[in-house]
Amino acid sequence: MRKTRSNSLADVKVKTDLVSAARSGASMTGCGFNAAVNGTANPSSHRGGTLVFDNSGDWDSTDPGNSYVAYAWNFARLYTRTLTTYSAKAGSGAEELVPDLARDLGEVSPDRRTWTYRLKPNLRMEDGELITSYMIKHAVERSASYSDTLPIGPVYWRTFLASFGDSGEDTSGTGEQVGISTPDPLTIVFHLRRPMAEFDHLVSMPQTAPVPPAKDTGTEYYRHPLSSGPYMFDHYVTGKQLTLVRNPQWDPSTDPARKQLVDKIVVNLNVDADEIDERLFTGRSHLAVEGGGVQHRGQARIMASPALRSNADNPTNGFVWYAAINTVIPPLDNVHCRRAVLYAADHVALQEAFGGSAGGEIVSTMLPQTIPGAPPETFDPYGFHSKPRGDLKKAAAALAEGGCPDGFATAISFRNNRPKEQAAAEALRDSLARVGIKADLLGYPSGEIDVYPGTPAFVHENNLGINITGWGSDWPSGFGFLHAICHGDAILPTSNSNISELNDPLVNALLDVVMTIESATERHDIYRRVAERITEQAAFLPIVHSRSLVFRNPDVTNVRVSSALQMHDYAVMGLRPASKTDETTR
Incomplete structure (x- = not known):
């Protein structure tokens, strides 16, 4: 009896979802279950609109050098670029490494302990300053030099860079971080303690996103990290909301992995997990940024409704x-x-x-x-x-x-x-x-x-x-x-x-x-x-x-699951014309 009653209530709830969605302007008719797993759901080049995410918490940090959460790294690709990154292909092709800020993948020495990258010319930060190898050197060093101010992030740099001891401090006796050298503004060289066969993967991490030394505000940098990607911070109120807008200095001709389709991106923070599902089903938000999938009640509602299921992926x-x-x-x-x-x-x-x-x-x-x-x-x-x-x-x-x-x-x-x-x-x-x-x-x-x-x-x-x-x-x-x-x-x-x-x-x-x-x-x-x-x-x-049983609002375009990012690829998404959502948490 309990099972039958539960299913009956789920059916009623699904019908309510569909009515609410229709009233909000969002049709729940989707392009098919798992459409974004091995392909692209709703491919489109349409520009405009506001993409709305919900988050049941807040970031560990929005500072690219001080973060170690998967969805935060994925989202950071909207406002950062790194030496290498993963391709924008769908399915298993997403695991292909491609040059990003660099012109090519790394040039490795015969002993495989020196990796050299040459930057693409004329790339700029959001304020117009030219991106240089010095900015990337500074970015890696600030992350690698473990301290109480920037404690979050992987230990690989301190493990492999030649000059870093266990504390992340210089051990060369020169007072300089000789693990990284910058022969000119467009060349950066990493000197390793021992060979690192997968170093091209390491430099795809957000720790190589450029940080201009003169504009590094230390523990406050997370409030507005300067953008090298297609979007930049507009405002960030911790625990409440983060808003990104277009970065006018981003050059799409140099970027193999990102798009700049929507006008604005809003992330509502500290939204109850079950409320996130309700907002998704009724068209008031587009995606749950954490990428972990809907909750138990949300799973039952999706599986009970062909309409909702047609907008879900279960990779x-x-x-x-x-x-x-x-x-x-x-x-x-x-x-x-x-x-x-x-x-x-x-x-x-x-x-x-x-x-x-x-x-x-x-x-x-x-x-x-x-x-x-x-x-x-x-x-x-x-x-x-x-x-x-x-x-x-x-x-x-x-x-x-x-x-x-x-x-x-x-x-x-x-x-x-x-x-x-x-x-x-x-x-x-x-x-x-x-x-x-x-x-x-x-x-x-x-x-x-x-x-x-x-x-x-x-x-x-x-x-x-x-x-x-x-x-x-x-x-x-x-x-x-x-x-x-x-x-x-x-x-x-x-x-x-x-x-x-x-x-x-x-x-x-x-x-x-x-x-x-x-x-x-x-x-x-x-x-x-x-x-x-x-x-x-x-x-x-x-x-x-x-x-993850993940729901995608049918108004979202270019939705694809990236096997490298382990969730939907946020850096390529757009919206259908006239998409409307509620940008607030209520």
């Missing part, structure tokens, strides 16, 4: 939802206690938390099958597939071997504006209680991930042994996925992405050597070995390899 996006299990907080510093968590987990309940099969498939390894080197699907040492509700006998045995036969107490964190993460935390808490593991729950704002699970001191003080989160590859390779979450060098005092604090000598050694190997096939074999090793160490509980 396997390369992300993994998982629980990071801290390897240094007692008793989880004992591998047997960590294994007990994996054995006790109810994988069906965890999958349901993320929307069932529409949200992703139950998996037993962190590395997605979309990345070469992933272990085969038959790799299942903890029986996730054979006993998807958990193996309580093995969990109890592991607890006994770890010296905790009666269980132990810990805490589980999650982002409290993301209902799926909260549902997963609750499901895991209930799973673990079956074997005596008592877990308290701690929710925190999504924009504060660097303050809560990303700060080891806070994690230790609050006994945060388990943290629900998600991860996608920094670039489409095993190294781009694995290094930041499981190498000991990635453990930082804040903005720590290695939330498990895994510092395993074998994992570190494999990831240290892999970038010196020229053969991609050999690198893939090492990625498989790392993925199997971190599974053996039980530092991660993979939940699902994510599928």
Whole structure:
């Protein structure tokens, strides 16, 4: 009875959606389910209109050198350009690297430790200043020199650039950052400690977006980072709204990956997640900027309505939802206690938390099958597939071997504006209680991930042994996925992405050597070995390899899922003529 009643109410709600959408001027007739996965939905060159996004939180930072969230990097391509970027092709072609600010991909020395890029001439910042190699040098250095002012972002620069020690400070004795040289205004040279086979991918990150040194306002730069892309900041009120407008200095003839179709882009911030779905279905906004898909009620409404379904995409996006299990907080510093968590987990309940099969498939390894080197699907040492509700006998045995036969107490964190993460935390808490593991729950704002699970001191003080989160590859390779979450060098005092604090000598050694190997096939074999090793160490509980049921307003044009960006490509979107939406959160 409950199921029947639920479906009936969903049908009524869908009809209400369609009536509301018609009144708002948005027709819900779309171009087909998954139309943007391997192709382009609503291709168009029409110019004009205001593209409206909603965000259930706020950015970690809009400063391109101080950000480490996937959707923030995707959105930043609207107001930044980098040395390289990913093509604007649909489907798997989106993984193709193309020159962006640079004229070509990097020129590498015979020892593969020096990479040279030459810039396209006459490119300008939003204020008309010519873009130079000095601006890019400054941008990388300000991000790489770890400090309390710009703590967020990847550690690759400090790992590979020749002059950076573990603290990000100059170690050359010259007082200069000799890891980067600029022979002339249009040439930038990176000098590395050791070969880095995928360096062209590294310079596609927003940390290479130019920052004029004289206009760098430090901790305040996020309020108005100067644009090198097709749009520039108009106003940004943190926690409320961000508005971008056209950048008149952007030259489309030099840009292979972006368009400048709409007049303005508005992002409403801190909108309730379920309200975002309602606004999408009734035509009051165009897209949810976080790219994680609609919530549970929204999923049911889409699947119950052919009209809504025709405006939805459900790609396997390369992300993994998982629980990071801290390897240094007692008793989880004992591998047997960590294994007990994996054995006790109810994988069906965890999958349901993320929307069932529409949200992703139950998996037993962190590395997605979309990345070469992933272990085969038959790799299942903890029986996730054979006993998807958990193996309580093995969990109890592991607890006994770890010296905790009666269980132990810990805490589980999650982002409290993301209902799926909260549902997963609750499901895991209930799973673990079956074997005596008592877990308290701690929710925190999504924009504060660097303050809560990303700060080891806070994690230790609050006994945060388990943290629900998600991860996608920094670039489409095993190294781009694995290094930041499981190498000991990635453990930082804040903005720590290695939330498990895994510092395993074998994992570190494999990831240290892999970038010196020229053969991609050999690198893939090492990625498989790392993925199997971190599974053996039980530092991660993979939940699902994510599928996002994402709704796109039918007025949005040039919608395509980028396999490199792992969501819709925001930098090419436009609107149909006479599209109207509500630019406010209410």
